[in-house]
Amino acid sequence: MKSIVKFWNKMSLVQQIIIGLIIGIILALLFPEQLSFIPFFGDLFVGALKAVAPVLVLFLVTSAIAQHKAGQKTNMKRIIVLYLLGTFLAGTVAVIASFIFKLELALPDASSSDVAPPGGIVEVMRNLLMSVVDNPINAIATANYIGILAAAVMLGLAIKHASDTTKTVIADLSDGVSQIVRWVIKFAPLGVMGLVFNAIASTGFSSLAQYGKIILLLVGTMLFVAFVMNPIIVFINIRKNPYPLVWRCIRESGLYAFFTRSSAANIPVNMSLCEKLGLDKDTYSISIPLGSTINMAGAAVTISVLTLATTNTLGVEVDLPTAILLCIVSAISACGASGVAGGSLLLVPLACSLFGISNDIAMQVVGIGFIIGVIQDSCETALNSSTDALFTATAEYAERRKQGIPY
Template sequence: MDKKSIWKSYRFPIILVIGIVVGALLGVTLGEKATVLKPLGDIFLNLMFTIVVPMVFVSITTAVGNMVNMKRLGKILGNLVLTFIVTGLFAAALVLTVVNIWPPAANTSIQFANAEMAEAASVGDMIVNSLTVNDFSGLMSRSNMLPIIVFAIISGICVSACGGEESPVGKLLNNLNDIIFKIVGLIMKLAPIGLGAYFANLVGEFGPELIGDYGRSMLVYYPMCLVYVAVAFPAYAYFAGGTVGVKRMLKNIFSPAITAFATQSSVATIPVNMEACKKMGVPEDISNIVLPMGATMHMDGSVLSSIVKIAFLFGVFGQPFTGVGTYAMAIVVAILSAFVLSGAPGGGLVGEMLIVSLFGFPAEAFPLIATLGFLFDPAATCLNASGDAIASMMIARMVEGKEWLTKRIASGEVEA
């Protein structure tokens, strides 16, 4: 590739990285004074979060409503669940191996702060509240992403049953979908400035405290994330589309990965992921369903971070992190804690409360694990969100067959 083609292919992620690096340098230089830049970052995030609810609802309803064959929807959803579970188990197997070889709490000395924890809801209540809301107004909030997705799927099925994309509502939905993505395109032009300002504030406010007693956990977690990205992501992409799939993944994965790392929100990354999937060749009806659901259900990075946090707490409180029962419980709790994330920055606090509660750790464990959550969240969200795009490729292969990508390229549906 010559310089022009490299710039054309990677222009947006390069500009994003430059914006973030400049922001980080400003944060180091200005220190706490960098908070003056925080409003610029907040404006960008607020715009992204404002558009995400109508985007998720309309894109899923349109994708499902346009389907004449409901068997295809069932096939997409079935393979989606299978893909999310299998990739989550691979992530769990990796992290359980790593934390047993390199215990994250070894030689760590931590002073606990006094903290009071609110009473955690039961697992049953969390499942109900994750999937449903008790009032229609609850569907207007990004904190209820799974209920929005459930309602959108139901709405799409009913649109399909009443005429699909040729019906008046179907045509309206398709037009709304186009309009929303035009809005997303305009908002994304602000990304380099917004993310740079956001990062400047984070580094300025928390930079000096990012290592400390948590250094060993970070040395365990971040290299493990790199190993997962270097091994699992190409393997998944190869399964999805062979060498062509790997090349397309590598060419288009950086924008969602960088956006997720900087915003620490899978939901805020959905618009960027949509564009990346389109360039990767994933059919829109698949990506429009997989990406919003993946933002709250496909959490490989959060599974990795949650099990490291659990192993860390076991070590701090002098409990042996061994045994099949302990490992199984850790996997279940990690998946549950990831499942209740709202997709917003800081949403992991709910999952961390769940970890502390279900394992019976004392209340003092919460501020400890919350600090780890802050340190792990950028990489965890990066893996979660970029993994959603790769999962979309895998699901496309399972729904449309092994040669799905080469056929779409040959037919001209996707640029070669």
């Protein structure tokens, strides 16, 4: 037993996760009913990450703001530009792909009437602004990261001129929560085993077969964004081979996000990755939680692809100006309403309204989205979350290149 434990500890976390993934698949295929308790491990892992993430963000951002010195650069402006540019370009890629592969949907009679999409861009922005002024305690309890960020920034500014002892206490609390995160992440292989077991045992692959084409278009577009578009953006900024960085972010961040299907749960994972990459803590402690809210390339892809598949089904002609408008709307709405229950799928009716498509039909499309969500949402979250770390690293490496500092 000691030799097994020693061998296990020698392996990297990614290798351990892959083993957990393989075991989960095998057990789900062979004993889907006999081992029905295994999904509990996945729920426990995701629940632990979700529980610690809001507190981690609060203390990390507060500490970073409180101890920030005048004149110290954080690269936040470049990171925000990369976030917004990446989201817009992802929507544009999705629109082009939808024009090339004109897919149609078999719209079901069932609609997701139990959920309500936002009524327009004004409502999306109103929800965003109301999230900013949310009660800090409620923001932590409900994982409202816009509200948590706003509270942390204000608290950090308020104690910026406090005594060094106060700042040290905040920094120690931040380090303590970070250590808890490291402990939780050590259980990732067991959590991934439970998550993949649950996905295969409960859903299987047969129910997704009839929606194979739309899944292929969604996943194919997201893969193009991850392995072609994002590397081009990274190369333009750092002027060296981008793929080692791209692959590491996908391997160490995207893999977690694919199985947890939660940007909130992946915030601690991205924080840990940024630390391993040697990035400035003052920067990534703010950019990572911010990215989980506004860096939504995967959401923009989902909104654009499903909306244009609906127009193809109904025979609605889409001209170039309207297609460009769709890119803008999908990017803005994805950034502004990322915290709405149901994620990007509930933004499809908003985009469909650009083409005069009724809400009843649009909600049928949302219903299809929930059916394929086991694949679509996993890939979307993996793209969104891994890009948070990727663009944070890109911004800092670009600044180092500019100053002639090795990286």
